[in-house]
Amino acid sequence: MKNLEQIHRVKRGGHLSDHSWEKVSEILDAHFVGYLSSEREGIPVVLPTAYGRIGKKIYIHGAIKNGMINGILEKGIASMTVSILDGLVLARSAYHHSLNYRSVVVTGKVEVISDPEEKVIALKAISDQMLKGRWEEVREPSENELKATFILAFEAEYFVSKSRAGMPSDEKEDYELPIWAGVLPISESYQHAITDEGVESPIPKSVQHMELKNCR
């Protein structure tokens, strides 16, 4: 019997970790791309993928059984990592340079979603995660499109977050050095939308709401 709890034991920097679902879900909701891994030739290979969530259920999708999805199905358990970079931590010493970030690892048993109604719910969750309100503005999937889409879900049965924020922690004696130290904040920012050729409709609410977000 696998001890999946072990996966989520933070071995280093335990003070930076938080096992509460509140914290984990907050970080999950701050992004929409996660990283999963599956074995190819015995080597775990990582691929990014869009996700959505409803409660503790995480949905990912792909074209009918791509390599990644096959590998995850074989294991029967998925582990996904989401990590948001918040800044460079620039210390007085090279050694104490670090990053500010928020990250989670969520793991649980995998399930294939084949019911067409739940498939639509899952796809809407993934769409909402990426851009809230977009689903209602566009053409919904046809029957054939649904058939061509493979959806996998897993419950976040085990989870942990790890985050760092704030200034560098230098060695006591280094604080005397005449070296600049601080944080260089980084955030994913949204620029002006670019309209496709031939489109006459105005930029919709969902997109307007995000334009220039995080740019200050």
Added chain:
Amino acid sequence: MKNLEQIHRVKRGGHLSDHSWEKVSEILDAHFVGYLSSEREGIPVVLPTAYGRIGKKIYIHGAIKNGMINGILEKGIASMTVSILDGLVLARSAYHHSLNYRSVVVTGKVEVISDPEEKVIALKAISDQMLKGRWEEVREPSENELKATFILAFEAEYFVSKSRAGMPSDEKEDYELPIWAGVLPISESYQHAITDEGVESPIPKSVQHMELKNCR
């Protein structure tokens, strides 16, 4: 004998892939955080890590043998994924929504760097990758700090990039729909640096150079 070339065969969206080192190295140099995976309880778990590169040699570091590094050492082969999100691709149909991105997978045999001189070279490469010029501004690692740092390198023996750029590709008939479509560009932007308490030195060149980068 493992066929590592197989790892880098792009099974879907082959037209988006590029096996040239020129393209792969360009994407590697556009970021400094990669994703590696190692097994815990038989499940591949993904963790982000900073990297540096000199030619085809990729360096990562950690505190003395953390779980991730142990797992990679056991396999003897590391595979790292770097992925840069460039935008939301907002199609007329839910089905054709996509992301613009640049990503690479690089894989190769692992080597432990124990020579102190190469350790310093590796740490400088990681520092340069994160913020060019910072290394020269700060206190270099002491002998004890070097001892406490575990450095692992792998040659990018096998590699592939996969990227998407540009407008959505909708079904022909959907172009008639009165639905806005386009791209919402995203980029990691650097804000104003925040100086640590008590620092009297001015913001150095390395940091000034990055402030407000990508915010427009």
